[in-house]
């Protein structure tokens with residue numbers, strides 16, 4: 432590997448050229464990227480990644496919100512190696528199972544809240560969300576009410592990028608492409624207090640946003656609604672933490688109209704918020720929930736849907752196949768890695784480390800270091816996830832003009848200075864590996880401060 436920091440190494444140039452010739456990137460303007468050349472990441476350890484120029488970079492995003500137990504965990508590598516040699520693949524379709532799938536289902540059920548003890552496997556968050564879409568509609572069909580098929584979700588939600596996930600999500604940039612979307616999906620406003628509440632208090636705004644669900648239910652007819660789906664804390668939408676009263680109200684409304692509640696835990700699951708699941712942190716009792724990213728710490732693709740008794744029993748008692756699944760549902764190697772990952776999380780008490788130690792420390796240090804910065808309008812987050820709104824004038828929340836993409840400017844400074852922080856519009860988001868130490872949190876905050884200063888300089 433090239434270690435020369437100053438010159439573009441031969442490896443960088445070679446891989447960029449091959450990449451430009453043949454690789455189409457997700458969520459990317461591939462033409463523009465091809466001209467510029469992609470960054471080449473070569474290795475990783477702990478909370479750091481290295482690029483092909485030899486730069487060591489603190490990964491404030493745990494990859495894409497997923498490398499919860501950090502890079503270089505030998506336990507996960509060994510689990511994959513052993514399972515590959517014994518049984519690299521077998522399916523779970525035709526009345527068969529295998530040890531990793533069965534054991535992982537039990538392992539997941541040991542950490543899910545309530546009666547979410549029945550596990551359906553998929554390979555990505557998008558597939559898990561699609562599974563929820565099909566499952567909740569089929570649930571009502573089994574119950575003799577096939578007309579109950581409308582699913583309500585929220586603006587600026589992210590539920591993946593398959594056609595099901597795109598349709599359930601609330602990202603306008605995605606809706607414009609590859610339409611038409613899946614029918615019978617309705618959306619309500621997001622509970623983004625800092626950005627959209629006007630003069631309302633958090634409490635008033637939380638109530639108003641929950642009320643929007645009831646209004647939508649009444650508008651489309653309660654008897655036509657299958658489910659409501661939401662991320663406990665919106666992740667890809669910019670890390671938006673709802674007002675404290677929001678989810679309790681949503682829960683009440685779902686109960687009142689007998690509407691299934693689905694939690695998309697793909698980011699919030701597996702310790703991110705200081706509990707095994709974000710539903711516990713936010714006080715939600717979902718009927719069904721999707722999980723993916725942290726399930727294997729991203730070492731192999733695997734996802735799951737945890738199904739509560741109400742829905743699971745309907746399927747179990749109904750004498751018909753559920754015609755849904757994936758070739759790799761419960762893939763033995765991915766499942767073995769996920770089992771090892773959950774056991775490692777338990778051994779290292781990582782969830783209480785996030786809840787009691789590093790989560791509060793991270794939130795406090797972020798605010799201490801950045802809250803007074805002229806660019807910082809607002810910081811929100813809990814556990815090891817945070818979103819920071821960048822504004823032109825923090826007193827009156829004045830934003831920078833749209834054509835000045837403040838988030839991207841800041842993100843580029845971060846990368847140049849050895850920190851991965853992602854930009855979502857005007858919001859900078861952080862979601863570091865859960866194994867991050869206090870010293871590494873200090874480093875992260877110091878780097879962020881430097882980069883915010885540089886960002887301020889480049890726009891003044």
Ligand SMILES: *Cc1c(COP(=O)(O)O)cnc(C)c1O
Nearest residue numbers: 555556557589590591695697698
């Ligand atoms: C990332 C994400 C998804 C999609 O997961 P993929 O593995 O990329 O398909 C779905 N829901 C939420 C909340 C996510 O953050």
